Amino acid sequence: TVKPPVETVEVSPPETPLIPPEKERAPSEKVTPPLEVEERKEVEKQKEEEIEVEVSREEKEEEGKGELKRRPEEALERKAPERRFSIKTIFSPLTTITESIRKRKRRTTALEEVGPPLVKPKRVPRTLKEELPPADWRVLKEYEVRGGVAMIRIYLDPETSNYIYWVIEPPLSDVEKDNLKRLKDLLQVSLPYSLEAVEEERREKFLLEHLDKVMEDYRIKMSENSLEKVRYYIVRDFLGFNKIDPIMHDPHVEDISCDGPGIPIYLYHRDYGSIKTNVAFPTDEELDGFVVSLAQKCRKTISVANPILDATLPNGSRLNATYGREVTTRGSSFTIRKFREEPLTVVDLVENNTMSADMAAHFWLAVQYGESMIFAGGTASGKTSTMNAISIFIPPSSKIISIEDTREVNLPHENWIAGITRGGAEAERPGDIGMYDLLRAALRQRPEYVIVGEVRGKETMTMFQAMATGHTTYSTMHADSVKSIVYRLENPPIGIPRVLIQALNLVAIHKQLKVKEKRVRRITELVEIIDIEPTTLEIVTNQVFRWNPRTDTFVYGGHSNLYEKIMDMEDLSRDEVLEERDRRAEIISWMVKNGVRKFWDVARVVGEYYEDPHRTLSIIEKNPEVEGNPLEVFERAAEKGRKEHLKAKSVAA
Template structure:
């Protein structure tokens, strides 16, 4: 081995060992403090090694992670085993496939090291050591317990020496007891996250959007090139169980009547743009509405980072690729490139994760030629969405705006003392005023903040156009909407919320609607299941 290789390996060992040992600085004896600190909530995250504790400390709600404790002798052995593990590790952990495979490989290698180097460890002690070794080598290091918490939506680190903040579905934005103490420690962790995502971050390219192996979306910055407090990251966690229309109705994000309306117009290939601010739940609702697409329809989705989850077999998922080289232009594949390519594949539906640039014009052309379209856009109203589409860098000509059928606005609002998501407005783009050339819209549904209900305004131009195009009678369409509303209400009342179960209900409706409707009418309606999460 050359001196350079030895030096590089030594640096790598120092880095990994530093990360392995950092927990020693961070471990807090929460059990000792529990008698003085009111505990609002606590639950296991990775039993019996880690649990979450929500406490009230100095008037502030905080999220604390309590992990299994190590004695001084165990800490020394952890350092020794960590150094030897780096020396013995001869494969790229990512190439082992699943995390379970990687964890099994690491465990086997650690047992071999303990045997070969005659390290004396009791079974209980080895169990605790294995937890930290696997946590740091295979999983997400000190934030791993948070990544396992189903109540957490976002994890944000704003720099070193600052508590990591989370967005908790029950307690909203709260600080944690996890801190990256030094710039060096945080920088190393950022490099680890970029490695896990399969994308590169560096001083030359200090900003990165990527997807982690579990599907979570991450945005990172490196060192102090663009963020003064040092490296940062924000993780938008991936849901293992995608939300369904039943969930959104239970949460009252939208109503059953509204959901049935969306179901019908999406089946008929209407184009829908979901707009809202950051963390308003646009992508979640997009996923939910896309489940209404017919099971065998050809779908192409296009995204910056992979977030869309569909049950359809005939679905092609496309993700942009960053360029290589100093300018980043070599082999770069943009949303615009992917959308142009999608048009050659004869899709029935095109889904764009987020419209923000030149691809908007191609999407409008695709919709104008009869393709169904679903997309999200950052805006706080239908009017603001139209203004964004007409402005730089999208530059959509006004005559193309009416190719959009529906602009649905979703946002976070306060209902009592809770922050919740609501579909506050569903507006149709009717056309252009012949005199002023202003874009004309029609409100179909609006959220009533006083009653926390959704009001149907009585007329839908999209439905009228569907009737004209297909020769349907008004009574036929109203009956169809009512049937779908009954199916959705039946799922809600019978707690049919699992992704696969809801997909099967929708599939059954398309294949044999009368069979499902007979069941819905025959079965006794049960009360909505209690215990649904109080937050989205």
């Protein structure tokens, strides 16, 4: 009788005897299976491993040999002679892995699956990502993202005439997928602290250095090509946005929308509009986990108790998400309104024909002379982009306070307080700070310009009171005409008296339209609020500019109340005011022609004009078309002009 070295494993008696009748042992003796003896001898030789194996032996109907079976309680595993790390240890709870790391030295192993999972995860029908595009699909556009690691292709399906947005990432073999999964599990338990605690500039370097250390400790080896692909997916999933990371890095994408598990993600492309992608989250578990990770990136929480989230991602993009099937019956969902890394400037709007150079110059004068404005339009019509772009005309030294529920406004000014709500715009729960609270606090800080992200509730009354007391205020609103703006302002939940509406000076109506089969944004009307008719109480308006759809141009109405205001303030004639508008339009056209469209570059030219208009105009007239970097030429000429001015001033003194 062979006695086990560690402990005896009792087995249920088999129906067919394992030992011939002539060699049967006494009933009191315990039988140790031969296979167990061999395995325990291996354990003796390799003292690094402490593995407890429980087996149950059953008779095979034909051969009469026993085999190891997976028990319902836990996955059983057979110890191979060369294996150092078992599948049970890898996929056991994190505490077990941590304890195993302390107990024994790890070595490279091959992974082996032990039977099917007890609960088969819910699978969705095959999606676009799992197949190659049909051969008859035509490639309309192709470009790289993420530094060339990933690629985007826009296909046209000839049967449906629909566009398809196709994400192409480095393909992984089965071995590479196994290595990636194992490394991700090891990184999750071995990282010394959260990546959020590391400076943003050092996070990727820190993560890759720790990845190399884990591979060295566990003696995981792979080819250079495989290593590069694994590194890409590690960075993508730990620091990026998982499957939608290439889409988030696509500058042509404005919105990203996921309607539920197993449903292809849709996005809004600047050139092709709303199109379907080949990316999807196949299971509820995967999508739920991704939505939770998005909330964590925003330093917020989302759960079954609070299944709706409005937040701002670290890159400035707006996030709206729902969790589970509590409020969205198809499962978790999310919509991301991407934040441009380089904000649109007024030069971009003129270049895209959202407005004309003359309209931009009119906005410039309106900003300088304290006109309060509302930018109205439908969803994604460009309201906030225009408000942010014309805010660059605010004089550099002015005090600005912005109030938003999700951060969108981006200004180059130093004297700027950026306020954001806590817990939502309406402040419904204890501890929440809404837009109304922020606006009341802002008026005590003596601002010259107040920017309110969007008005929709009781904060609107406070905003109009601020207008009436002389604070220049800008805001956005969902409305498609001046009449609809007045209707929304006068009725609940806002309820502003009509007499207070005349504190508003200018309204810009935005629309998203199709011009020559291309979706574009246009400011269709620029309307002034003049007064209220005393007898009929109707609001008197003046259309300063209007968009001509036939020619896709903007037409000046011939009169502006703003110009009369400037004439009175500056003691100028009408022609002199129009000449000033034309000079500013010339500066904007010069920036468009020479490609001066970056945010800080436009701010630099505008600031120079406020400092010395004549010097700025002189530089533009001498350099109508600049070769090379136009801003460098402009700054050199401006510096030279400053020195000459100081020299002339000192000589005169």
